[in-house]
Amino acid sequence: MLKYLCHIHPIRWKWIMCGRYSLICIDDLGNRFRVFDPMMGARSKFNVSPLREMPVIVRKEKDEIALMRWGLVPSWATDIRTALRPINARAESLVEKPLFCSLLKTSRCLVPASGFYEWRKEGKQKVPFYVTVPESPLFAFAGLYDTWKGPDGTTLATYTMITCRSNALLKEVHNRMPVILSQENEERWLSRDPPLHQDLPSILSPYPASAMAMVPVSDLVNNPAVDDERLVQPLGSHTGTQTFLEE
Numbered sequence: 001m002l003k004y005l006c007h008i009h010p011i012r013w014k015w016i017m018c019g020r021y022s023l024i025c026i027d028d029l030g031n032r033f034r035v036f037d038p039m040m041g042a043r044s045k046f047n048v049s050p051l052r053e054m055p056v057i058v059r060k061e062k063d064e065i066a067l068m069r070w071g072l073v074p075s076w077a078t079d080i081r082t083a084l085r086p087i088n089a090r091a092e093s094l095v096e097k098p099l100f101c102s103l104l105k106t107s108r109c110l111v112p113a114s115g116f117y118e119w120r121k122e123g124k125q126k127v128p129f130y131v132t133v134p135e136s137p138l139f140a141f142a143g144l145y146d147t148w149k150g151p152d153g154t155t156l157a158t159y160t161m162i163t164c165r166s167n168a169l170l171k172e173v174h175n176r177m178p179v180i181l182s183q184e185n186e187e188r189w190l191s192r193d194p195p196l197h198q199d200l201p202s203i204l205s206p207y208p209a210s211a212m213a214m215v216p217v218s219d220l221v222n223n224p225a226v227d228d229e230r231l232v233q234p235l236g237s238h239t240g241t242q243t244f245l246e247e
Helices: 026-033 098-106 183-190 196-202
Strands: 021-023 045-046 053-061 064-068 089-090 106-115 116-120 125-132 139-149 155-165 175-180 213-216
Touching: 021 106, 026 064, 026 106, 053 139, 053 183, 089 175, 098 106, 098 139, 106 155, 106 183, 139 183, 183 196
Parallel strands: 064 155, 089 155
Antiparallel strands: 021 045, 021 116, 053 064, 053 106, 106 139, 116 125, 125 213, 139 155, 155 175
């Protein structure tokens, strides 16, 4: 698999919505999502970027954690090196897009997270913000997944994250936001029966702004190689400082 990944053309992902997120409470995954957790003891991830291998929740015989790479490669792709690998899918057009409509019927997943980042342009700089659900240290984005098989038998499991229009809080920085599922809708999303088209707007809707929080954070998050707790500290704290890194 790695020989394919290393030949993928570089893509500027940074300002795509949603292009970075965190998964901090990894040891709680099993309890939160009622699954066996093979990642117990794994290090928290403060700066998850596209192509990173991360846990998602899928429903097989029972719910389970699977490791997949962020950036969807469809099973029918002929050449992984030129595949577009979308990291986001618009909720409003899932049923219309050939890339997503079949996955909507058979391959829905939960993407566990603790928060995500978005950027707002202020003058010549883009200031990052960290967005959380304070009452839910672990929540789930709605996702779709697929498995690509290479001619040599290599397999690559990948996922994409669904987005919707922004709520009142996120509108300050972007007109789109990732779909955060309520726990009730997590069950509906993973149901063995595909969701009815008329139910999608209620499942894939903006999370209530009143239940979310957003703070400006250090632009160290611009560098995918930086992955520690400094990234989620509010500006003005001892560790939350701007460096004005070049894009």
